[in-house]
Amino acid sequence: MGADLSQVLAAHPAPPPAIDVGRMRRERHQRLQAELARRDVDAAVLLRSSDVAYATGQAVRGVDAAHAAFERPVAVVVAGEERPHLLWDDVDPGLADDVEAHPAVWPELDEGAESLAGVLAEIVGAGRRMAVDEQSGAMLRRGVFGGGPLVDAAELVGAAKLVKTADELACIGEAQRLNEAAMPAAQAALRPGSTRREVAGVFLAELGRLGVDANLIDPIFQRMPRSIADGPRTTTGHVAFPTGADETFAEGDLVWVDAGIDHLGYASDFGRTWVVGRDPDPAEQRLFERWCEAMVAVLDVLGPGVSGGDLCRAAEAAHEGERPWLPHFYLAHGVGVESAEMPLVGTDLGTAFDDGLVMAPGMVLVLEPVAWEDGVGGYRAEEIVTVTADGWHHLGSGHPYPPFAP
């Protein structure tokens, strides 16, 4: 079965990557402009790292949230304009022609909020209909937007980025290829007695050697319990993942792996299950086979016009009627400038939401079913696919499933 899945994935290769960064930025800008027009918004002010990345190409940096909040590029997209404004001192030289650059404004500081208000007065003007994704405390104190109603820019950007361009798909595929390339060294470092930190250090070192732009998540190598009752305690009654906990590995541990890196502003999402120091036993191998069955069943129905609900039902049918995914997550999520974004399939938004979510060419799905058998444990891995005009393409580079399949 593992071999079947690998063959299915290999039979749906994505076209070779040919990333045109300038074209990608222009096409994203057009989509944002279309959303501004559709929502009758005059300007969107974007502070969130991923929204700024989408609007301007100024990629999310591999820095902590507190740094990202203070040293913060801000994007302003004004309806009808040809280029976005980027308020940032270290504009990537490659962006120079595609953005209208302004000095950084430091919106976390009161004086920075004042500067931002000044820039907005200059480039947008008063009395306009504004969207914003987030405001700092300083912006609230200053009353940067006055008291008027604000449109949620997160929804606006979310709609724009739901369907990816060919260049965006190629970026995601390349991010995934680099992420996968760094994993064999990490897997070799996973031994009885090694710690999560050591394995993560090996992975991060490989990223450095590969020249990866940024690491987006503290890499997860989590030893999973065999039974839900072994804890940790959860609000869902299922297993806890990913907790971010540090631990020391022992022979026979089932380890769930999850990592994400950035390439040209786009995130990868790598997921696998590893076994420490030995091959899987027959019961563990059976988990993997059941995981493959769920994957193949979903991929079998995936294509344009299929709903998220259809995908959920296909996965359940292949899994004795049970939902083969974690209840606090999803069967699948999108990936792009964020490591998890719409379309979200199988969440607690419910069946009606899933049924209304219709797949369209250019949507990206990170499929992450989980096969769990209490007492044995679980197998979880992830594969990225994109919906095409007549089916789907695989955006991974064919990373195998050792030690479950070569």
Next chain:
Amino acid sequence: MNGDELRGARRERVFEAMDEARLDVVVLGRRDSVAYATGAVGLWTAGTRPFGAAAVLVGGDRSVHLLSTWDTGVPPEVPFENLYGVTWNPALMSEALGAIDGLATARRIGVDALSPGFARAAGRLAPTAELVPADDVLGAVRAVKLPAEVGRIAVAVGAARSGVDAAAAALRAGASTTEALAVVAVALAERGSTVPTSAPVVAPVADGLVHVDVGVLVAGYEGGLGRTVVVDGSPDFRLDAQATAHQRRLLDACRPGATAAAIREAAEGASGWMVRGTGMGFERPVVTASLGDGVVLAAGNVLSVEITVEGIRRRDLAHLGADGTAAL
């Protein structure tokens, strides 16, 4: 002070500051403010996150409520009943928040940031409450460190130093900059951290000189160190001594009571510099040539002090004690 005591001391300071600012409830979305006020440790991700109610503190009963589906990373003093799980469904989130005693009746709710979505939700959950920015209240508390925090920052600086030293050794042995970055990652992991605060810098500048700068989170606190490393050839002792002396002047100027003007005067002549708070990440105050006009430094501040003089860069973390400023 052990971890339990430090967490308790920080939390009490936050509740006292809430009382003074007449905040009945605070809703925190930022990783670092949640970590400071509650001690909760979640999975680290890069960049900013969408604003959401990651923690809710209720002044009346001194209770802490956390967004977490599991009890891993949740401090023992927060009961399991006070956890609300990750949800994608705004209605379920509203329901969970609505169940928190004291939220619906709050008159003033402080937030560390705000999204239009949460502003709407707060209007439904606490219709009579005024939503007010509380980032300044938290920032003022955090800017003055407890002695136990300074000790933890010093440990984190030690980790950063091991990263800088490892990069320097690798570069001198002929490693490329990408290999040096790899060496930094391994050295930091050995010292207990796989989480950067700032992006690690290994940047050749000129004539065998490489800027190396490492910022890292260790057990919740930020360490950092920046140096210009001589990779080959003999070091220019005159330039190095000049940068070191200028950094000393800037550090000495960063003393309790110092204004931005005094700091700028000490930095004059440097080609680049920045003074900013540190603790659980990037913090207030921030002083540069153009920012920080009203800043007055206080005893207990811990600052990241960075200067570049004739191509030689130094960054040190320094603690402002009552009797002087000491690099950590």
